[in-house]
Every structure is written in structure tokens, then in C-alpha cells.
Amino acid sequence: MLKVQSLRKVYDGHGRQVEALRDITFSVNAGEFVCVVGPSGCGKTTILRLLAGLISPTSGEVGVEGRTVSGPPDGLAMVFQEYGRSLFPWLRVAANVELPLKAKGMAKPERAELVRESLAAVGLADAATAYPWQLSGGMQQRVAIARAIAFQPRVLLMDEPFAAVDAQTRADLEDLVRSVWQRFGMTLLFVTHDIDESVYLAERVIILSSSPTVVLEDLAVDLPAQRDQLETRSDARFVELRHHVYAQVQAAKNQSAAKTVG
Amino acid sequence: MNVLRRILFIVALPATAFVILWFFSADIRDELLPRQKRFFLPSLPKILEVFPDTWLLQRHTPAGDLPSRLTHDVVPSLIRLGEGYGLALLIGVALGVAIGSSRPLRALLEPVLEFLRAIPPVALVPVLFLLAGIGDTTKILVIISGCIWPILLNTVEGVRGVDPTLADTCRSYRVGGLLRLRTFILRSASPQIVTGARQALSIGIILMVISELKASSEGLGHTIQEFTEGFQYPQMWAGVLLLGLIGIVLSLLFRLVERRVLVWYHGQRVAERASS
Numbered sequence: 001m002l003k004v005q006s007l008r009k010v011y012d013g014h015g016r017q018v019e020a021l022r023d024i025t026f027s028v029n030a031g032e033f034v035c036v037v038g039p040s041g042c043g044k045t046t047i048l049r050l051l052a053g054l055i056s057p058t059s060g061e062v063g064v065e066g067r068t069v070s071g072p073p074d075g076l077a078m079v080f081q082e083y084g085r086s087l088f089p090w091l092r093v094a095a096n097v098e099l100p101l102k103a104k105g106m107a108k109p110e111r112a113e114l115v116r117e118s119l120a121a122v123g124l125a126d127a128a129t130a131y132p133w134q135l136s137g138g139m140q141q142r143v144a145i146a147r148a149i150a151f152q153p154r155v156l157l158m159d160e161p162f163a164a165v166d167a168q169t170r171a172d173l174e175d176l177v178r179s180v181w182q183r184f185g186m187t188l189l190f191v192t193h194d195i196d197e198s199v200y201l202a203e204r205v206i207i208l209s210s211s212p213t214v215v216l217e218d219l220a221v222d223l224p225a226q227r228d229q230l231e232t233r234s235d236a237r238f239v240e241l242r243h244h245v246y247a248q249v250q251a252a253k254n255q256s257a258a259k260t261v262g
Numbered sequence: 263m264n265v266l267r268r269i270l271f272i273v274a275l276p277a278t279a280f281v282i283l284w285f286f287s288a289d290i291r292d293e294l295l296p297r298q299k300r301f302f303l304p305s306l307p308k309i310l311e312v313f314p315d316t317w318l319l320q321r322h323t324p325a326g327d328l329p330s331r332l333t334h335d336v337v338p339s340l341i342r343l344g345e346g347y348g349l350a351l352l353i354g355v356a357l358g359v360a361i362g363s364s365r366p367l368r369a370l371l372e373p374v375l376e377f378l379r380a381i382p383p384v385a386l387v388p389v390l391f392l393l394a395g396i397g398d399t400t401k402i403l404v405i406i407s408g409c410i411w412p413i414l415l416n417t418v419e420g421v422r423g424v425d426p427t428l429a430d431t432c433r434s435y436r437v438g439g440l441l442r443l444r445t446f447i448l449r450s451a452s453p454q455i456v457t458g459a460r461q462a463l464s465i466g467i468i469l470m471v472i473s474e475l476k477a478s479s480e481g482l483g484h485t486i487q488e489f490t491e492g493f494q495y496p497q498m499w500a501g502v503l504l505l506g507l508i509g510i511v512l513s514l515l516f517r518l519v520e521r522r523v524l525v526w527y528h529g530q531r532v533a534e535r536a537s538s
Contacts, residue, residue, distance in 0.1 A: 052434050078434045085427040090449045090526040099445060100435035133530040151435065 001187045002028040002051060002155065007060035009046050020046045022212035024060070028204075030154075033181050033188045035198035037245060038208030039253050044191040045081070048157045051189065052078045064155060077153035081160040083141040087132040094119070094128040097147045104151075118150035119143075121183070122176060138169035142176070149180060156181075158190045162197070171229050174201060178227055195249060199223075199241045200232060207248045210256035216248055280306075304496040313500040331485055336504070339482040342398060343470040346405025350462060354410045355455060358417025359447060368418070375414070383408035384472055391477060401473035401481075408469045409462040416458030420451025453527050456520050463516055467509055482508075 007024040010017050020043035028034045036044055049055045050062050053072040064073040077100075080086040087096050094115050101111045119125050122142040132140050141161055148156055158177070162170045178201060181188050192198050198205045199221055207216040221241060223232060232238050287305040295303065315321075317336070321328040328334070361367050383404055390407075394400040424447065432438070432446050448455075471483030478484040482505065489498035521528075 049430075054430055054433060072434050072436060076434070078430075080427055080431065082427050085425050086431045088428065088445065088449070089530050090452070091445065099437060099441075103435060103437040103441055131526055131529060133526075133533040147435075 001030040001032070001065060002189060003061075003063035004047065004051070005061040005063070007047070007050065007062060008058045009043065009050065009055070010058045019212045023214050024208075026206050026215055026218060028187055028189055030187055031185050032204065033178075033202050034190070034204045034206060035202035036189065036191045036206045036208060037193065037195055037198040037249065038213070039210050039249055040193050042208045042210050043213045044193070044208065045159050048078065048159050048189070048191055052076060052157055073155070075152075075154040076157065077148040077151045077155070078157045079141075079144050079148050079159065079161045081163055083137065083144050083161070083164070084132075086144055087140060087147075089131065089133055091132075092128070093124065093130050093132065093135070093143050096132065096143060097150050100147065100151045114150045114152075115146075118146040121149055121180065122146045136169075138165045138173060141165060141173060145173075145176065145180065149184060152184075153186055155187045155189070158188070160192055161190075163193075170197075175227075175229065177201065182225070195245050196233070196242055199238060199245060200227060200229075205241075205245060207245060207252075209252040216252055219245065301493075302495055304499060308496050309499045309503060312496045313503065316497045316500050317504055335480050335485045336482050336508075338480055339470055339474065340508070342401050342473070342481075343405060343466055346402040346469075347409055347462065347466045349402070350406045350409035350413055350466070351459060353406070354413030354458070354462075355417050355448075358414045358455075359421055359443070359451075361414075362418040362421025362451070363447070379411045379415070383469055387473065387476060396477045401470075401478075404473040405466050405469045408465045412461035412465070413455065413458040416454040416461075417451055420454030421447060423454070424450045452523055456524060460516060460520075463512060464509070467505070467512065471505065 004024055004026050007021055008019075009021040010019050024047065036047060038044055046055070050057055051064065051069065053069045053076075056070070062069040064076060067073065088099070091099065097115045097118055098111050101114060106114075115128070116125070119128055122145050124139065124142050124146060127135060127139065127143070132143060135143070144161070161177075162173050165173065174197060177188075177190070190198075190201055192201075202221050205219045205221055207219065208214070209216050219241070223235065223237060223241075283306045287303075287307075292300065317331050320330050361371055386407055387400075387404055390400045390403050394403055428446060428450065432442050437446065470481075471486070474481035474483035475487055482501065486498055486501035486505070489495070489501060
């Protein structure tokens with residue numbers, strides 16, 4: 001479904017070259033929920049932007065549904081980290097969700113139905129006529145998720161979507177994303193720097209090193225499908241996995257620190 | 263309560279000035295000016311006395327009845343202002359969007375635009391008479407030539423300043439073409455476009471008057487000049503008063519439209535201030 005092959009990305013700016021990704025290879029099967037975790041600044045967002053066709057790789061290949069990505073692929077939606085800036089402040093909530101459907105050329109009654117359903121799915125049926133800036137951060141990110149659901153994507157990319165919300169809201173949103181994924185069955189690639197979050201959410205966790213970035217480990221999460229904030233997080237297996245991922249990320253950080261010193 | 267206070271604030275200064283002028287303008291004038299100059303500055307009661315006859319009512323002359331100057335002069339002036347201003351908005355925004363979205367176009371046109379912008383529209387009047395002839399077209403062109411710059415330059419800035427995350431959102435959801443122009447580019451630049459349009463409005467009123475000073479047979483500016491040349495100073499001042507009133511009404515109308523167009527912008531700013 002998603003295929004990333006020996007991906008390398010070098011940013012070229014102001015006479016300075018920054019190697020964001022050195023050599024990344026992984027794939028995601030159809031309907032899978034995969035988290036990409038790594039220290040901040042390791043190029044996680046770059047991977048998503050490459051998959052979304054917003055930028056092109058320096059070398060290597062990115063494929064979505066068997067086709068090489070050269071522009072935004074069909075049936076792929078993205079939820080951005082900056083929820084406050086990915087919603088159109090001059091459009092009300094319903095119009096924000098509806099916009100991509102208009103671009104698809106969908107008929108009006110069909111659009112209205114999808115908008116209603118998607119807003120209900122994220123628990124925002126009452127907020128349809130509000131402007132985004134009248135809502136809290138967590139609610140704004142729900143709108144962004146509703147917009148992605150309404151688009152009916154086969155692939156959903158999420159870029160640290162909960163980095164800027166408080167802990168309680170974050171837990172709610174994590175459960176929301178799990179339930180959305182289970183209900184709609186799309187392929188979901190979720191980027192985060194939060195190790196707990198990655199293990200709690202995903203079926204598989206891809207651990208990245210510090211920059212220059214490579215894949216450190218591709219780890220299957222063998223937790224039951226039904227997750228619960230209290231029980232799952234105190235499950236012995238969860239603690240074990242979390243511990244393992246934490247150690248990996250920590251080792252990667254130390255290694256790069258040693259390299260810088262040396 | 264709040265509304266009352268706001269109305270009070272708006273009206274307080276003009277009302278006070280009006281009352282003071284009404285009671286004292288004649289006396290002060292008599293104190294300060296030598297007799298032969300008083301003629302140029304009639305008192306406010308005198309100006310108001312001639313106002314309705316001069317501008318609003320049908321005129322009876324030995325040669326027959328003439329329509330009021332409101333319909334004969336003021337309305338045509340305002341129609342030309344509307345046409346010129348409207349065209350300036352249309353052309354300014356269209357060009358601004360094109361220039362703002364294309365870096366090469368910007369590099370190519372910016373020096374030329376700076377050059378053209380520095381030419382006072384008044385200086386163009388004789389040239390425009392030669393090119394477009396004597397008539398409404400020239401007057402409208404004069405208004406456009408002045409109004410277009412603040413609109414164009416502000417639109418360019420607005421379009422350049424669109425949020426990159428929103429641009430990415432449009433790309434990844436495949437919002438393109440006219441839909442993108444309408445719901446993203448224009449809306450996103452609307453605060454700057456409105457700023458430019460507001461500046462253009464006051465320029466437009468000035469140019470409406472100036473465009474009628476030469477080779478004209480009707481219009482508010484033309485009539486005011488006629489009174490000046492005919493030593494009819496109370497009538498002339500009544501015209502100046504009318505011009506000021508038109509300015510106030512137009513700016514109030516503008517504010518009404520702005521409030522509708524920029525509801526989201528002002529709301530968002532209030533929300534941001536409240537949260538920080």
C-alpha cells in the first residue's frame with residue numbers, strides 16, 4: 001500500500017545542505033495502523049510530506065497503492081500538526097469539512113450527508129456552524145480529522161496531530177483515532193515523537209534514528225485490538241514494548257551526541 | 263447602552279464644531295478679517311441657508327425650470343466614481359493576484375509599477391483627454407489611474423502572504439482552479455485588499471472632483487468651480503459641505519461592507535488576544 005524505498009532527502013537552502021533523511025526503507029500494508037517514532041528533528045514530517053507528494057525526494061522512491069508518487073496521490077488525506085493553521089478561518093466548520101468534497105465535484109446532498117456523518121463521528125455534530133477559531137485546540141483538530149474522514153481516503157497520514165493539546169484531550173483524541181481507523185479501515189500512518197502514544201496506537205512502530213536518519217527497527221505491537229487508556233497502559237506487554245522503544249530512541253540520541261562530540 | 267455610547271462618540275465632535283461655527287462664525291469673521299475678505303468666508307447660517315436651493319431643489323430660471331443639481335451634477339459624479347472605483351477594484355485585484363502568485367512576474371513588473379505609481383493622476387489628465395477625448399471615459403480613467411495602486415499593491419502583498427500550511431492543505435485535498443482562488447487566495451488576502459480599497463476610496467473622491475475641473479459641463483467638482491469663478495461663495499461652501507457629507511456616507515457604507523467581509527478576521531484576532 002505504502003512503499004518507501006532507499007529514500008534520501010537533502011534540503012538545499014542558503015548555501016547550506018541539510019540531510020534530513022539518509023536511507024529510509026519500509027512499507028505499510030493495506031488497512032494497517034503504523035506509527036513512525038523518532039527524536040525531534042529526525043525528519044518524520046519530511047517522510048509524510050514525501051508520501052503526500054508535497055515535496056519530491058533527492059533519491060529513492062515513494063509509492064502509494066503501487067504507483068510512484070509525483071504529486072498528491074488519489075485517495076490520500078493528511079492531517080497536519082498545526083491544526084490552527086490547516087483550517088480555513090473564514091469558513092465555518094461544516095464548510096471546512098465540505099471543501100475537499102466540493103473539489104471532488106460531489107453533488108450537494110451527498111456532500112451535506114458526508115459532512116454531517118463525519119462531524120458526528122468525531123463528536124462535533126453541534127459545532128457545524130461555528131468558526132474554527134471559536135473552538136478549543138482539541139476541537140479544531142477534531143474538525144481536521146472530520147475533514148479527512150469525509151474525504152473517504154484509503155490512506156490517512158497524520159503528522160504529530162496531538163503535539164499541541166493538553167494531556168486529557170490528547171488521550172481522548174488517541175481513542176478517537178483508533179475508533180475511526182477501526183470503523184473506516186483506512187491505511188493509517190501516524191507520526192509522533194511520543195513513545196507511549198506510538199505503542200498505544202499502532203499495530204506496528206517504525207523507530208527512526210537521529211539525523212542523518214535511518215530506520216532503526218520495525219517493531220510489531222502485539223497488543224489486543226481493543227485498547228483502553230487505563231488497562232492497556234498498565235498492561236505488562238505495553239510497558240515492555242514502551243521500554244524497548246524508549247531504549248532504542250535513547251541509544252540513537254546518545255550515539256549521535258557521541259558522534260558530534262567526537 | 264454600548265451602542266448609544268458609540269453613537270455619542272461619533273457625533274460629539276462634529277456636533278460641537280457645528281454649534282460653535284453656527285454661533286460664532288459671523289462674529290469671529292468680523293473680528294479677524296478685513297471687510298473685503300469677509301466675502302470669501304460666509305457664515306455657516308448663510309451657507310446652510312443656500313444649501314437646499316443650490317443643491318437639492320428644482321431651479322426656477324427665466325429660461326425655464328432646471329432639474330436640481332443633485333440629479334444633474336451630483337448623481338452623475340457619483341456614478342462615475344462608482345464605475346471608476348469598481349473597475350479599479352476589479353483590475354487591481356485581478357492583476358494583484360496574478361503578480362502576487364508568480365515570482366518571475368513580480369520581478370519583471372515591480373520596477374515598472376513603482377514608476378507608474380509615482381505619476382500623479384492629475385498630471386495624466388491632459389494626456390487622457392488627448393487619448394480618450396472629452397467625456398465620461400476620461401474622467402473614469404482618471405479615477406482608475408489613482409485608485410488602482412493601493413488596491414494592486416496591497417493585493418500583491420496579501421497574496422504573497424498566504425499561509426503555507428493552508429496552501430499544503432489545498433494541494434493535498436486537490437482544491438485547485440477557481441475554487442482555490444475563491445475560497446483560499448482571495449479570502450486569505452481579503453484583509454489587505456480591504457485596506458487597499460479603503461485608501462483607494464478617499465483617493466477616488468478627490469479624483470472625482472479633479473477630473474471635472476477641466477473641459478466639463480456637469481458634475482459636483484465642475485459646479486463648485488463654477489461657483490468659485492462666479493464669486494458665489496456661500497454656494498461654493500455649500501458644495502464643499504456636500505462633498506464632506508458624501509465622504510462620511512461612503513466611509514460608513516465601506517465599514518458596513520468591511521464588517522461583513524472580514525467577520526472572521528476580526529473574530530479571530532479577538533480570539534487570539536483572549537487566549538494569549
